[in-house]
Amino acid sequence: MTADASDLATGLSELAADRALLSRTSTAERVAAILRGRIAQGLFRPGVRLSEExxxxxxxVSRxxxxxxxRLLTHERLxxxxLNRGTFVRVLDVSDIHDIYRVRRLVECAALRGLGEPPYRLDEVRAAVEAGEQAAEKGDWQELGTANIRFHxxxxxxxxxxxxxxMMRGVLAELRLAFHVMADPRRFYEPYLSRNREILNTLDAGDAAxxxxxxxxxxxDSRRQLIEAYPDEPESAGRR
Structure with a gap:
């Protein structure tokens, strides 16, 4: 079994577990939310063809x-x-990476800039940091990547x-597609774990600036590291 086939099989197994989240009145938006979440978790790799059946x-769910x-996820660039080939998980190029980080700075930094007076409600931030630390202790680097997405x-x-x-759910799911180029996920994610904790501690201290x-x-730093690792010509199947 090829790596892509193995990844798809794992993703399908996870989707079967998601079936319980859907009811007879489920909508395309709910299905898209599940697939978006699974892409953000790294279960479907760029360039993989998605079988409707x-x-x-x-x-x-129906075809x-x-x-x-x-169609919804295509509009989100995921x-x-x-034509005559099917639907694929999109492969990003370098211009996508630059644009994604531009949007991230606009949204994430502005969120901190607009916090106002402490104390801040940091429960979700704290939970994401702790989930990342637990994943690192287990050596589960894919889960650490997911926790890092949750942090942001x-x-x-x-x-x-x-x-x-x-907007950020789509942007971060799209970013996860780019992370697949990192040959050593531990080397990429682990240094940012301590930085996540440092940002949390600084917010706990009330210093949003x-x-x-x-x-x-x-x-x-993350943008530069990813750009340096990114291939000049990603595989074409899932390109625009």
Missing amino acids: RIGGALG NTLRESF LVHR QAIAGLADSLRADD AAERMLGFYLE
Whole structure:
């Protein structure tokens, strides 16, 4: 079994567990939310072709519902449809990475800048940091990556904006597609775990301005590291 086939099989198994989240009145938006979440967890790799029959069977939804969810995720730049070939998980290029980080700085740093007076509500941020530390203790680097995504979603959530939350869910899921290029996920994710804790501790101390500065340097370091690792010509199947 190839690596892509193995990844798809794992993803389908996880989707079967998600079936319980859907009811007979489930909508394409709910299916899209599940698939978006699984992409953000790294279960579907860039360039993988998504089988309507197998995914629809795993979730127990009609082909029409699944196709509509695919269209929603294509609009979010997570999937791409190829005529007579099917739907694929999108492969990002370097310009995508630059743009994603531009949006992240606009949203995440602004969320910290607008916090106002402490104390701040940091339960979600704290839970994400602790989940990352637990994943590192177990040596589960994929789960550490997922916890890191949760951390940044929680940082954006401090803006208390449903629109910002929705946008960041898509942006961070798209970013997870780029992380697959990192040959050594531990080397990529582990250094940022201590920086997540440092940002949390700084927010706990009530210094949002310092936390924002730290986050700005953090995002720039992450962007540079990812760009340096990114191939000049990613595989074409899941390109725009």
